[in-house]
Amino acid sequence: MSNFAEYGLPTNVSEWIFVSDLYGKYGFPEHRGSFSRIVKDFNWRRPEWENIKWRKRQGKGGGFEYHYSLLPSWATAAWLKEQVKASKMEEPEKETRREELWEGYDRLPEKRKQVAQERLSALLAVEAMIKAGREVDFAYRMIAKERKASVSTIYKWRAKVRGVRRDDWLVHLVDQRTGGNYPPAEHGDEAWEVFKADYFRLERPSAESCYRRLQRAGAEKGWKIPCLKTFKTRCSSFLRLDI
Numbered sequence: 723m724s725n726f727a728e729y730g731l732p733t734n735v736s737e738w739i740f741v742s743d744l745y746g747k748y749g750f751p752e753h754r755g756s757f758s759r760i761v762k763d764f765n766w767r768r769p770e771w772e773n774i775k776w777r778k779r780q781g782k783g784g785g786f787e788y789h790y791s792l793l794p795s796w797a798t799a800a801w802l803k804e805q806v807k808a809s810k811m812e813e814p815e816k817e818t819r820r821e822e823l824w825e826g827y828d829r830l831p832e833k834r835k836q837v838a839q840e841r842l843s844a845l846l847a848v849e850a851m852i853k854a855g856r857e858v859d860f861a862y863r864m865i866a867k868e869r870k871a872s873v874s875t876i877y878k879w880r881a882k883v884r885g886v887r888r889d890d891w892l893v894h895l896v897d898q899r900t901g902g903n904y905p906p907a908e909h910g911d912e913a914w915e916v917f918k919a920d921y922f923r924l925e926r927p928s929a930e931s932c933y934r935r936l937q938r939a940g941a942e943k944g945w946k947i948p949c950l951k952t953f954k955t956r957c958s959s960f961l962r963l964d965i
Contacts, residue, residue, distance in 0.1 A: 736885030738787040739801070740779060748797035766792055773877050774858055780881070821949045823893040829946070834896060841879045841895040844869050848876065913940060913947040914956065921957060929954055 746752035750760070761767060766788060767776050775789045790801060827835070844865050851861035866873045883891045913936060920932040933950045940947045 737789055737791075738777070738884060739790055739793075741786050741788065744788075748793065748800045750797065764792075770859075773881075777881075820890060822951065823890070825949055827893045827896065830896065837897050838892055838895040840869070842892050844871070844876060845879055845883070845891065845895075848880070913945055914953065917953050918957070921953075929957070 741757070744750050745754065745757055751757055767786070775792055777787050779785045779787050790798060793801060827838075847868075848861045848865045851864065852858055856864075862873050862876050866876045869876075879895060883894050886894050916939060917932055917936050920935060921927065921929060929950065933953065936947060939945075
């Protein structure tokens with residue numbers, strides 16, 4: 723497959739495109755039937771390419787997703803330009819989300835952390851085999867056998883981190899089925915009361931300055947407090963509008 727870096731595409735952009743997002747764009751026809759003929763003519767859904775260059779979409783509605791490397795050169799250029807622009811607009815929000823995920827991960831029980839670390843180790847082992855020249859399917863089969871997991875399970879783990887920057891893979895591999903979402907931060911309610919009292923003063927201080935004061939106070943008391951975005955979200959339901 724093509725390397726994102728050679729196109730200047732950020733690593734946080736997904737490699738996969740939902741089929742309906744191609745209708746009438748990048749030079750493709752608007753109608754499903756016409757697009758389906760292109761897929762058939764160019765044999766995009768070859769069995770050996772499943773989960774490599776095409777895959778079934780997970781979730782409600784189903785359908786198919788295609789890897790961007792299948793696009794003709796003229797369509798690839800237009801798609802990449804659009805993705806880079808969208809990615810830059812989303813960077814601040816995604817950075818906040820990264821902080822929240824890592825804060826949540828730090829609060830997890832060691833058992834759940836270990837499960838995520840084992841999954842990460844398996845994916846890195848697959849990549850190492852592929853880089854060493856092994857066929858993709860062979861690498862997945864070998865690691866699945868070694869880790870006593872099914873091949874489809876390893877593919878599902880890989881799907882969880884597609885489009886995710888490498889140093890964030892670990893937090894995205896946490897098993898959410900064995901205990902729900904991340905646990906709340908310790909002292910979150912106490913910290914919220916302190917932040918709220920400071921933020922809603924008549925002087926109308928900024929959320930950032932209130933958070934810095936809270937961090938200093940929390941450090942003295944040994945608190946583990948949520949990120950600034952959490953407090954801003956809670957404040958948004960009150961009257962102050964300058965968040």
